[in-house]
Amino acid sequence: MVTSQASREDHARFEALYQANYKPIYAYVHRRVLHSSSDVPDIVSEVFARAWRRIGDLPPSPQDRLWLFGVAHKCLLEHHRRWSYQLRLLSHLGAQPNQVEILDTSVDPLHLRVRAALQELRPFDREVVLLVYWDGLSHAEAACVLGCSVNAVALRIKKAKVRLQVQLDVDSPAASLSSDTSSIPITPKEQLS
Amino acid sequence: MNIESLLFQSDPALNVLIPDPSPHDARMISDSSAVNDAQRVLSTYEFANHRGIASKLNDGIKRPAVLAMLAVLVAAAIVVPITVGHSSAPRNNTKPGGLTPTHGEWSLAGYISQPGWQASSASGPLPTTQQFTLQLTCPTSATCYSSGTNFQNHEKTQGVISVTHDGGANWRQSLAPGDGTYFYGFSCPTVNTCLVVGDLPKANAHPLLYTTTDGGMTWTSLSLPGGYELPVFLSCATALKCVTIGLFQTGAAPTPTSYFTADGGQSWKTSVLPPSFFPSENDQPALECFPNGRCVAGGTNGFGSPLGQTSASMIYSTDDGATWASASVPSMTATSGIMSCSNDSHCLSIESSNDRNGYQTASGELVTNDGGLTWSAIPATGLASLSTSVPMSFDSITCPTSADCWASTHLIESECNGTCPYVPDHAVMMATSDGGLTWKTEQLPLPPSESLQYVSDYPVYCVSPTDCRAVGTLELTKAASDAGVSWVQQDVVLTFEGGPVSGVNGASKS
Numbered sequence: 089m090v091t092s093q094a095s096r097e098d099h100a101r102f103e104a105l106y107q108a109n110y111k112p113i114y115a116y117v118h119r120r121v122l123h124s125s126s127d128v129p130d131i132v133s134e135v136f137a138r139a140w141r142r143i144g145d146l147p148p149s150p151q152d153r154l155w156l157f158g159v160a161h162k163c164l165l166e167h168h169r170r171w172s173y174q175l176r177l178l179s180h181l182g183a184q185p186n187q188v189e190i191l192d193t194s195v196d197p198l199h200l201r202v203r204a205a206l207q208e209l210r211p212f213d214r215e216v217v218l219l220v221y222w223d224g225l226s227h228a229e230a231a232c233v234l235g236c237s238v239n240a241v242a243l244r245i246k247k248a249k250v251r252l253q254v255q256l257d258v259d260s261p262a263a264s265l266s267s268d269t270s271s272i273p274i275t276p277k278e279q280l281s
Numbered sequence: 282m283n284i285e286s287l288l289f290q291s292d293p294a295l296n297v298l299i300p301d302p303s304p305h306d307a308r309m310i311s312d313s314s315a316v317n318d319a320q321r322v323l324s325t326y327e328f329a330n331h332r333g334i335a336s337k338l339n340d341g342i343k344r345p346a347v348l349a350m351l352a353v354l355v356a357a358a359i360v361v362p363i364t365v366g367h368s369s370a371p372r373n374n375t376k377p378g379g380l381t382p383t384h385g386e387w388s389l390a391g392y393i394s395q396p397g398w399q400a401s402s403a404s405g406p407l408p409t410t411q412q413f414t415l416q417l418t419c420p421t422s423a424t425c426y427s428s429g430t431n432f433q434n435h436e437k438t439q440g441v442i443s444v445t446h447d448g449g450a451n452w453r454q455s456l457a458p459g460d461g462t463y464f465y466g467f468s469c470p471t472v473n474t475c476l477v478v479g480d481l482p483k484a485n486a487h488p489l490l491y492t493t494t495d496g497g498m499t500w501t502s503l504s505l506p507g508g509y510e511l512p513v514f515l516s517c518a519t520a521l522k523c524v525t526i527g528l529f530q531t532g533a534a535p536t537p538t539s540y541f542t543a544d545g546g547q548s549w550k551t552s553v554l555p556p557s558f559f560p561s562e563n564d565q566p567a568l569e570c571f572p573n574g575r576c577v578a579g580g581t582n583g584f585g586s587p588l589g590q591t592s593a594s595m596i597y598s599t600d601d602g603a604t605w606a607s608a609s610v611p612s613m614t615a616t617s618g619i620m621s622c623s624n625d626s627h628c629l630s631i632e633s634s635n636d637r638n639g640y641q642t643a644s645g646e647l648v649t650n651d652g653g654l655t656w657s658a659i660p661a662t663g664l665a666s667l668s669t670s671v672p673m674s675f676d677s678i679t680c681p682t683s684a685d686c687w688a689s690t691h692l693i694e695s696e697c698n699g700t701c702p703y704v705p706d707h708a709v710m711m712a713t714s715d716g717g718l719t720w721k722t723e724q725l726p727l728p729p730s731e732s733l734q735y736v737s738d739y740p741v742y743c744v745s746p747t748d749c750r751a752v753g754t755l756e757l758t759k760a761a762s763d764a765g766v767s768w769v770q771q772d773v774v775l776t777f778e779g780g781p782v783s784g785v786n787g788a789s790k791s
Binding site: 098099102103106107110111114115118119125133136137140195196198199200202203206210212217221222228242243246247249250252253256 | 284292294299463528616
């Protein structure tokens with residue numbers, strides 16, 4: 089039995105991990121399975137079941153939180169593959185896939201537009217934006233979860249925001265640029281040693 | 282309302298009552314989570330039922346699906362031990378191409394000097410700081426500048442420029458603003474002159490142009506024109522003539538725009554890019570300018586379709602970036618590209634597009650021999666990962682001649698094994714000596730410890746076909762990580778010396 093083999097410290101660590109990260113992981117999963125939100129608890133429990141099985145391999149805090157996000161990412165990929173298969177099967181049988189969440193009347197229409205615009209982003213760009221703006225990860229943490237460079241995260245967020253601004257036609261915080269093509273004199277601002 | 286506020290407020294999790302975690306639930310998982318997948322699925326399903334949250338919408342599908350999966354997993358548990366002797370090759374054989382020794386050899390040159398680093402760390406752990414090196418440029422064989430990101434922890438991330446003047450044996454940190462600045466466009470036209478675009482990753486931050494004219498001893502920051510813009514490309518043909526291409530806000534719509542200077546960044550003029558051209562988004566800028574006024578840049582057509590795929594777009598200038606024209610380019614799916622020019626006539630670009638998970642893998646190769654006016658698609662043998670489950674992504678390319686190029690890549694292994702993010706992605710150095718028709722994997726020297734391996738990103742720069750540098754990162758291997766070795770990451774410098782690699786399928790010249 090696994091339980092009898094596991095140390096009391098492992099159980100204590102797992103419970104602490106579960107308590108500290110259940111809500112962030114639940115929210116992370118919920119944000120990405122809007123089409124089948126009833127599956128969220130299943131996926132979340134799968135994430136923590138994997139964490140328990142590899143409790144001995146978990147990095148120390150706070151890295152273990154990022155590790156959980158990585159596991160959740162993998163669990164979601166598997167869920168989407170299964171769900172995609174189910175959709176195809178339903179479609180083959182003549183059923184209509186469930187897309188009710190996008191028409192949820194309880195949600196601000198503007199926010200629905202934002203979510204729709206997010207769906208138009210490239211998959212990797214969308215994931216970067218979600219990790220930073222919805223899951224609250226720093227650029228470095230998002231890079232760690234996604235296995236890319238911090239620079240790539242920052243650049244993709246910038247580009248994604250530009251694209252979202254265009255699609256949503258919202259004001260940019262940027263100052264407008266003069267169309268004047270004459271020389272623009274620049275004064276040195278700072279001398280670094 | 283700005284886009285940041287909209288993003289925060291549109292979070293669907295804000296409208297959901299997330300249940301509080303219960304110690305009882307945690308104990309249920311740890312008590313019932315079994316060692317094999319079949320038992321795991323069952324316990325997970327039971328756990329969901331316990332919470333009263335088993336699916337409602339898909340009840341007609343889920344229970345049979347779970348039972349079917351259970352049956353499959355049980356069957357797999359029986360079959361796999363029987364067939365394991367005929368399983369596919371181990372993961373470490375998934376690298377593209379064969380590991381054929383080359384005529385030249387890569388060697389460890391030294392380590393970037395950082396506070397807390399010691400020479401003895403070459404034999405293994407542990408540096409006290411970590412630096413991801415993203416760009417590398419070497420005006421001469423002796424002098425190289427590297428641009429990267431250093432983070433001791435997640436709150437102190439900062440861009441760093443390091444420099445060596447002895448061929449990579451000794452490095453020193455040259456510029457680190459310390460305010461969270463990231464570095465983008467990066468160009469060093471002479472031994473003593475280097476220019477880099479720095480930007481703070483927050484709204485309304487105005488990018489700065491950092492310049493040095495004394496080999497990295499001191500840096501001066503200059504303003505760049507415009508407002509909230511990001512010049513992602515920078516290329517300086519000389520110490521005075523530079524061109525930027527970036528995302529610029531012109532009125533209501535963001536427009537990729539170019540600026541050029543003839544006085545080392547003291548003043549800039551605006552130039553207009555061809556419609557729909559959008560600069561590539563790699564760490565290595567796809568822009569090169571030459572003293573005769575020729576500039577070549579690579580990117581894509583527009584922002585891309587909803588499915589995330591666009592086509593390659595190349596542009597060129599003959600007047601130091603004052604005016605630009607679209608090149609003749611064959612249709613090629615691309616979301617980004619990395620480009621290197623061996624001279625003002627010849628450039629090679631490896632185009633990449635999104636795979637099913639959004640990772641960028643090679644989609645083709647473009648070459649020009651007339652200064653960027655016309656591009657041709659060439660066969661890209663060897664650029665694809667040998668394993669479809671392990672995507673290979675390209676980080677940088679350098680072409681010291683029209684025949685010889687090196688490209689640094691990494692295998693995204695974290696995608697397929699479920700242990701992300703603590704399975705590092707293997708870095709792979711690839712080379713061609715036939716102008717990009719065929720690529721092969723380079724043999725890299727053994728890391729200083731068996732516990733370490735080369736991981737992404739790994740920018741490479743060749744001054745000549747016999748003289749290259751690459752700066753990258755060593756991280757723990759999966760085996761070392763599983764064995765409980767403390768997490769470690771350190772930079773390493775590789776020096777390539779010897780004759781060019783050659784031939785089809787990695788056959789060496791001799």
